[in-house]
Amino acid sequence: MNTDTCEIYCYDEDKVNRVKDALRPYSFQDMAQVFKVLADHTRLKVAYALCKEEELCVCDVAHIIGSTIATASHHLRLLRNMGFAKYRKEGKLVFYSLKDDHLKQLVALAIEHQREVVVRE
Incomplete structure (x- = not known):
C-alpha cells in the first residue's frame, strides 16, 4: 500500500x-527559466563568482571555473541573453556583472541551503 498519497x-x-x-x-514558465539557467552547475559557479566579485572579466571567470575562455564566454553570454548579467568592454577586455540583486539572493539561498544540508548529514 502506498502511504504517501x-x-x-x-x-x-x-x-x-x-x-x-x-x-x-504569474508566468511560471518564465520563472522556470530562472531555475533552468541555474540548474547547470557551471553556470551556477559563474553566477556565484559574480556574486563574490562585483565584476569579472571573461578570463577571470574561465580560471575560476577551470574552463576555456570559449566555455566561460558561452555561459556568460547565456546569462546575459537571459537578462541575468550585463557586460562592458574596456579596450580588449570584457567585464561581466550580475544585473540585479534577485539572482544574487537566489544563489545565496542555494549556498545557505547546501550548508544546512551538509551540516544535517
Whole structure:
C-alpha cells in the first residue's frame, strides 16, 4: 500500500481557489527559466563568482571555473541573453556583472541551503 498519497479523493475548495487565484497573474514558465539557467552547475559557479566579485572579466571567470575562455564566454553570454548579467568592454577586455540583486539572493539561498544540508548529514 502506498502511504504517501490520499486514500480518498477530496479537497478543500476554499484553499484550492485561493491558491489558484494567487497563481493566476504569474508566468511560471518564465520563472522556470530562472531555475533552468541555474540548474547547470557551471553556470551556477559563474553566477556565484559574480556574486563574490562585483565584476569579472571573461578570463577571470574561465580560471575560476577551470574552463576555456570559449566555455566561460558561452555561459556568460547565456546569462546575459537571459537578462541575468550585463557586460562592458574596456579596450580588449570584457567585464561581466550580475544585473540585479534577485539572482544574487537566489544563489545565496542555494549556498545557505547546501550548508544546512551538509551540516544535517
